[in-house]
Amino acid sequence: MDTTxxxxxxxxxxxHQGDTTARIMWTVSACLAPAGIWGIYVFGLRAxxxxxxxxxxxxxxxxxxxxxxxxxxxxxxxxxxxxLLVAYNMPPDVPLYIPVVASLFGILVVKWCFGxxxxxxxxxxxxxxxxxxxxxTGGMTSWRFPSTMQTVDTISGASPLGFVKTGFSELSGEAAxxxxxxxxxxxxxxxxxxxxxxxxNDTFGFSLSNGYVDQFVGNIPGCIGEVSALFLIxxxxxxxxxxxxxxxxxxxxxxxxxxLMWIFGGTAGGQGFFQGDVLFHLFTGGLMLGAFYMATDMVxxxxxxxxxxxxxxxxxxxxxxxxxxxxxPEGVSLAIIFMNILVPMINRxxxxxxxxxxxxxxxx
Amino acid sequence: xxxxxxxxxxxxxxxxxxALAADQAIRRADPPSVYVIPMAQHLGKPADCTxxxxxxxxxxxxxxxxxxxxxxxxxxxxxxxxxxxxxxxxPNGQKTQALILEALESQEEPPVYTPSEDWKxxxxxxxxxxxxxxxxxxxxxATFPAHVKFTVPKGSKVDYFIVxxxxxxxxxxxxxxxxLEETPGILQxxxxxxxxxxxxxxxxxxxxxxxxxxxVMRDAVEALxxxxxxxxxxxxxxxxxxxxxxxxxxxxxxPSGGLPIAVGAVVxxxxxxxxxxxxxxxxxxxxxxxxxxxxxxxxxPANLKVKIGTSVAELIEQCGGFVxxxxxxxxxxxxxxxxxxxxxxxxxxxTGGILVLxxxxxxxxxxxACLQCGRCVQVCxxxxxxxRLYKWxxxxxxxxxxxxxxxxxxxxxxCAYSCPARIPLVQGMKLGKLMIRKKKAN
Numbered sequence: 161m162d163t164t165x166x167x168x169x170x171x172x173x174x175x176h177q178g179d180t181t182a183r184i185m186w187t188v189s190a191c192l193a194p195a196g197i198w199g200i201y202v203f204g205l206r207a208x209x210x211x212x213x214x215x216x217x218x219x220x221x222x223x224x225x226x227x228x229x230x231x232x233x234x235x236x237x238x239x240x241x242x243x244l245l246v247a248y249n250m251p252p253d254v255p256l257y258i259p260v261v262a263s264l265f266g267i268l269v270v271k272w273c274f275g276x277x278x279x280x281x282x283x284x285x286x287x288x289x290x291x292x293x294x295x296x297t298g299g300m301t302s303w304r305f306p307s308t309m310q311t312v313d314t315i316s317g318a319s320p321l322g323f324v325k326t327g328f329s330e331l332s333g334e335a336a337x338x339x340x341x342x343x344x345x346x347x348x349x350x351x352x353x354x355x356x357x358x359x360x361n362d363t364f365g366f367s368l369s370n371g372y373v374d375q376f377v378g379n380i381p382g383c384i385g386e387v388s389a390l391f392l393i394x395x396x397x398x399x400x401x402x403x404x405x406x407x408x409x410x411x412x413x414x415x416x417x418x419x420l421m422w423i424f425g426g427t428a429g430g431q432g433f434f435q436g437d438v439l440f441h442l443f444t445g446g447l448m449l450g451a452f453y454m455a456t457d458m459v460x461x462x463x464x465x466x467x468x469x470x471x472x473x474x475x476x477x478x479x480x481x482x483x484x485x486x487x488x489p490e491g492v493s494l495a496i497i498f499m500n501i502l503v504p505m506i507n508r509x510x511x512x513x514x515x516x517x518x519x520x521x522x523x524x
Numbered sequence: 525x526x527x528x529x530x531x532x533x534x535x536x537x538x539x540x541x542x543a544l545a546a547d548q549a550i551r552r553a554d555p556p557s558v559y560v561i562p563m564a565q566h567l568g569k570p571a572d573c574t575x576x577x578x579x580x581x582x583x584x585x586x587x588x589x590x591x592x593x594x595x596x597x598x599x600x601x602x603x604x605x606x607x608x609x610x611x612x613x614x615p616n617g618q619k620t621q622a623l624i625l626e627a628l629e630s631q632e633e634p635p636v637y638t639p640s641e642d643w644k645x646x647x648x649x650x651x652x653x654x655x656x657x658x659x660x661x662x663x664x665x666a667t668f669p670a671h672v673k674f675t676v677p678k679g680s681k682v683d684y685f686i687v688x689x690x691x692x693x694x695x696x697x698x699x700x701x702x703x704l705e706e707t708p709g710i711l712q713x714x715x716x717x718x719x720x721x722x723x724x725x726x727x728x729x730x731x732x733x734x735x736x737x738x739x740v741m742r743d744a745v746e747a748l749x750x751x752x753x754x755x756x757x758x759x760x761x762x763x764x765x766x767x768x769x770x771x772x773x774x775x776x777x778x779p780s781g782g783l784p785i786a787v788g789a790v791v792x793x794x795x796x797x798x799x800x801x802x803x804x805x806x807x808x809x810x811x812x813x814x815x816x817x818x819x820x821x822x823x824x825p826a827n828l829k830v831k832i833g834t835s836v837a838e839l840i841e842q843c844g845g846f847v848x849x850x851x852x853x854x855x856x857x858x859x860x861x862x863x864x865x866x867x868x869x870x871x872x873x874x875t876g877g878i879l880v881l882x883x884x885x886x887x888x889x890x891x892x893a894c895l896q897c898g899r900c901v902q903v904c905x906x907x908x909x910x911x912r913l914y915k916w917x918x919x920x921x922x923x924x925x926x927x928x929x930x931x932x933x934x935x936x937x938x939c940a941y942s943c944p945a946r947i948p949l950v951q952g953m954k955l956g957k958l959m960i961r962k963k964k965a966n
Binding site for chain 2: 175177179181233276458460463467512515
């Protein structure tokens with residue numbers, strides 16, 4: 161028995177479920193990858209350059225903060241996820257200093273000024289995005305049509321959300337659907353959209369109008385990583401299976417948003433209640449990216465299942481409010497940040513129910 | 525299919541690794557030549573040592589006598605000589621007096637135990653005294669003196685007597701083997717306790733990962749002349765905990781800081797009941813217990829009947845030694861057991877298993893920052909907020925932690941098992957509880 165000098169002695173438990181912070185972060189990165197690859201495919205190498213610049217800036221910021229605080233956190237993947245999310249929230253033609261500033265602001269100000277990973281109260285990528293959005297709104301809203309929309313002659317164009325926001329809402333009196341408006345206003349669709357829509361309508365007897373397939377797959381102008389709802393959902397399925405995200409936040413977020421949009425979304429075009437175009441609003445803008453990858457950020461979301469439901473409801477409500485009545489076409493970032501602020505309060509009122517107090521008031 | 529019962533809140537599902545030792549029939553460990561007998565083998569006051577260095581002792585003789593109501597005597601497992609009385613640190617950190625006992629060369633003389641088939645004629649008091657005098661304690665791990673548990677306070681009534689056959693700790697299979705091989709003894713133990721508690725219902729709870737035990741126990745209770753229900757439970761750790769088991773079986777919730785009797789329930793482990801059977805029916809004091817020796821690092825996993833005081837090293841040798849380099853050796857289960865630094869540590873009444881864990885089984889990742897992911901909150905069966913309690917304790921504010929329920933923590937380890945940041949939450953809770961107890965004692 162020559163082993164006693166090498167035995168490990170710790171407190172229980174002696175086994176572990178297996179996850180580490182780094183494993184979670186790198187899994188999230190991997191699940192985000194398909195949507196980014198799609199972005200590079202449709203927007204070209206310029207998109208790849210934006211992603212690389214944002215990543216390098218985020219990692220540099222993390223390295224610097226690690227140097228200053230004496231903590232080695234570069235390999236835990238959290239800065240990588242932040243950089244990735246910052247890049248995914250950038251238009252492909254954004255001037256390169258913008259993602260740099262966004263990443264550095266997210267990492268250094270939003271995260272490290274509050275104590276590093278786990279201590280920030282706002283999602284770093286969202287903080288960075290909103291900071292540069294209000295600083296350089298022009299650069300952050302110059303869109304380009306994806307290469308898959310071959311019918312288009314022009315390179316630059318409006319995102320469907322922005323197009324609808326500026327045009328459709330002034331179109332009072334005329335009864336027209338959102339996609340109907342897009343078509344009548346001459347908004348282009350990809351050839352693939354026509355084929356797939358026709359196929360779906362013929363095979364399943366749907367009556368889909370053109371445009372939804374483009375919006376779902378990602379044949380629309382928009383930010384690099386947010387255009388493809390399809391690939392974002394595929395990645396999210398893996399996160400569900402790996403139990404890195406739970407269903408509460410996405411389901412309550414998308415559910416409350418859809419419900420509100422359905423009820424009130426149509427009133428802008430004069431169609432009355434219960435006429436909102438839910439599919440259009442679900443698959444455009446940053447909603448999928450926000451609901452699956454940013455609202456679910458562990459650090460800035462509530463700790464209990466009940467809290468997560470409230471958080472999701474709030475995100476859906478504010479996203480709806482901003483998109484429908486605000487002056488911006490997009491509301492995901494601001495809605496999530498607003499709910500981030502409320503998380504400590506949500507945690508306080510939804511604390512776990514202690515065992516052994518059945519029928520009695522919980523002791524605070 | 526009917527929904528199986530379980531406790532509603534929290535819990536985890538660790539891989540059970542029971543296949544390693546589950547099919548190993550109980551065999552008797554070879555008796556060693558030297559025994560180490562600690563005086564503190566139970567919850568409560570340690571026993572008072574009644575022998576001195578040089579004394580000759582015989583098997584079954586009292587070595588340490590009960591020192592209060594919540595205490596239990598310690599008996600000699602062997603005919604031998606007291607070599608030395610030393611101070612020993614147990615794996616749980618407790619310091620205690622211990623006897624070093626050298627066995628006599630020849631052990632021919634059979635111990636004189638007086639079986640009393642006529643225990644049914646004894647009154648409650650006599651039965652309790654008998655259980656107390658035989659040193660029977662809870663063998664599920666908590667080692668609470670059995671006679672205390674089976675004394676129903678005046679004015680209380682037992683609605684449920686729950687027999688704990690859950691064995692929810694991964695790796696361990698001793699209770700499982702006992703249920704398969706010593707079924708009649710367990711049932712007689714249940715009968716004895718039944719006469720003490722006079723419960724409305726008797727329920728045996730077994731998790732559904734042990735279908736064989738469920739079948740055997742079901743068949744066996746058919747033949748009894750009193751009703752016993754065998755309830756299959758949905759697999760979830762820590763279902764073997766008293767409070768969780770009561771909740772799962774009856775839906776009743778033991779109040780915070782209270783005992784099971786507050787909701788009319790008494791829970792006892794199958795091994796304890798077998799001990800009661802041995803004590804009351806066979807007249808044999810608790811000097812042996814079942815120990816599962818298992819883990820990827822051991823040559824031949826086994827379920828051994830071990831004399832108390834046998835060293836861990838001895839058992840490992842009898843199981844063929846190591847096959848892989850052991851990284852951690854644990855006394856007890858992997859979720860709540862204590863890792864050993866010294867293999868001369870003896871098996872005591874509370875030792876349910878010896879685990880020889882290898883590199884791939886042991887987790888040794890570094891602690892990183894808390895992500896606020898909430899997993900610890902979601903898995904805590906007591907509805908606590910482990911990461912917040914840990915922060916209070918980390919900032920030395922033990923009262924704040926206590927105000928948020930620290931003392932309800934049972935150190936089941938579900939939180940730390942689930943924590944991706946590998947925060948030593950249980951270590952924090954243990955420290956916090958210790959500091960609160962110290963403060964109260966002063």
